[in-house]
Amino acid sequence: MNRLLAGHLFWPLTERLRRRDTMRRLGQLRQTKNASAAELHRLRQSKLQRLVQLAAQHCPFYTARFLRSGFDPCDPRLDVEDLHRLPILTRDEISEQLEAMTWHGCPRGGPQPYSTGGSGGKALKFYFDRSRAAADQAARWRARGWWDVRPGDPEILLWGAPIELKANDRLRQWRDGLLNQRILNAFEMTEQTMGSYVQTIREQRPMCLYGYASSLALLARYALDNGIPAGGLGSARLRAVFVTGEVLLDTDRTVIEQAFGVPAAIEYGCRDGGLLAHACPAGTLHVPEENVIVELLDEGDRPVGPGGIGYVTVTHLEAFAMPIIRYRLGDLARAADQSRHCSCGSTLASIAEVRGRLTDHIVRREGKHLRRMHALSLIYVLREAEGLRQFRIVQPDLDRLDIEVVTDDRYGPQTEQDIRDGLRRRMGEQVDIRIHRLDRIEPTASGKHACVISHVQ
Numbered sequence: 001m002n003r004l005l006a007g008h009l010f011w012p013l014t015e016r017l018r019r020r021d022t023m024r025r026l027g028q029l030r031q032t033k034n035a036s037a038a039e040l041h042r043l044r045q046s047k048l049q050r051l052v053q054l055a056a057q058h059c060p061f062y063t064a065r066f067l068r069s070g071f072d073p074c075d076p077r078l079d080v081e082d083l084h085r086l087p088i089l090t091r092d093e094i095s096e097q098l099e100a101m102t103w104h105g106c107p108r109g110g111p112q113p114y115s116t117g118g119s120g121g122k123a124l125k126f127y128f129d130r131s132r133a134a135a136d137q138a139a140r141w142r143a144r145g146w147w148d149v150r151p152g153d154p155e156i157l158l159w160g161a162p163i164e165l166k167a168n169d170r171l172r173q174w175r176d177g178l179l180n181q182r183i184l185n186a187f188e189m190t191e192q193t194m195g196s197y198v199q200t201i202r203e204q205r206p207m208c209l210y211g212y213a214s215s216l217a218l219l220a221r222y223a224l225d226n227g228i229p230a231g232g233l234g235s236a237r238l239r240a241v242f243v244t245g246e247v248l249l250d251t252d253r254t255v256i257e258q259a260f261g262v263p264a265a266i267e268y269g270c271r272d273g274g275l276l277a278h279a280c281p282a283g284t285l286h287v288p289e290e291n292v293i294v295e296l297l298d299e300g301d302r303p304v305g306p307g308g309i310g311y312v313t314v315t316h317l318e319a320f321a322m323p324i325i326r327y328r329l330g331d332l333a334r335a336a337d338q339s340r341h342c343s344c345g346s347t348l349a350s351i352a353e354v355r356g357r358l359t360d361h362i363v364r365r366e367g368k369h370l371r372r373m374h375a376l377s378l379i380y381v382l383r384e385a386e387g388l389r390q391f392r393i394v395q396p397d398l399d400r401l402d403i404e405v406v407t408d409d410r411y412g413p414q415t416e417q418d419i420r421d422g423l424r425r426r427m428g429e430q431v432d433i434r435i436h437r438l439d440r441i442e443p444t445a446s447g448k449h450a451c452v453i454s455h456v457q
């Protein structure tokens, strides 16, 4: 598809059909990228006031929370710094009080149900509205613009979340085609499929790639091991490889940049928190401050200083159907210094480094080799199994998986069979799978409910 047609006609059209005002927001974000700190501050202050007022008005959970904290959402002096007076919102609170924190009559597209498996062990159900979706999309496209990548530019996605693959029907393929997007399945990365992926990338010459960091590194390593020269997966028009979904290890960055011949750029975000930071060509992880307030907090919920490591805590200024106010994700990140000068010209604040969770990997035998693979492919097997309230996957050694499950009464022999079949398809027939039914799953020593733990180095 012609790039101009895709970017200027089909992309705005599909966004409009999805009733998202992404174009308008993208225009606004492009203007505020170089705004002064004072201008940004004023914008954030007024957005925060709007958010807390709507939350207090429409979500009983927040009405009660503000009252208990002596937090007046209608105070005209209310500022970003006042957020610290509110307690941290946890994942458990969202699952227990979801309906009380949701504004069902929200006019901005109404609440759309969503769930995320991620790293918490339990699937988390939550709502978002079109306003939030459009804001995150706009922030993504503004950041990609820094790399000279625009909507409609040819893109290859190495992706595997079943939600995307299930929607992979004719209509979706047709739409992807109009938008110049092509999806390669990140959960089916065998020697054979990787060979065809390499061929597809070299033939299609995309302007960017997008996918899980470890999947892109796996493919890059495969290419280099199989006679593709350095830079051989790239082309004169390739701008960047956008990596997301997990921490980008230095070794993975090196191999991706070697095989593709362009920088690997981090997009940091998550389904429940939104788009939280994106790398610019200078390597700085800029926070889209017009959309989100990102705090890095220590164990006692106090902000960490420059260079300190803290828990990522997010307030989404454009989420109204289910307001996200001081929500702590499982991720850790390192705070940048306070300077707002970046050689790319942006004045947006930044974070120095996302530490994330390194537990989200599992190691698999592949012929004579060992492969590190994204744990999500196993997580999805368990998420789709009937009758599981909670689970944890432990890999004590290469050929064994211990599956800890907390079940309800829909659980039965068929569930066990489905789990075994699904896991063997991904890990190989030799793997010894032991399922342990428990009353509850205790958090790990670090206090996290990491749902995938691999002891294989």
Ligand SMILES: [Zn+2]
Pocket: 280, 281, 282, 283, 284, 286, 342, 343, 344, 345, 346
């Ligand atoms: Zn920058």
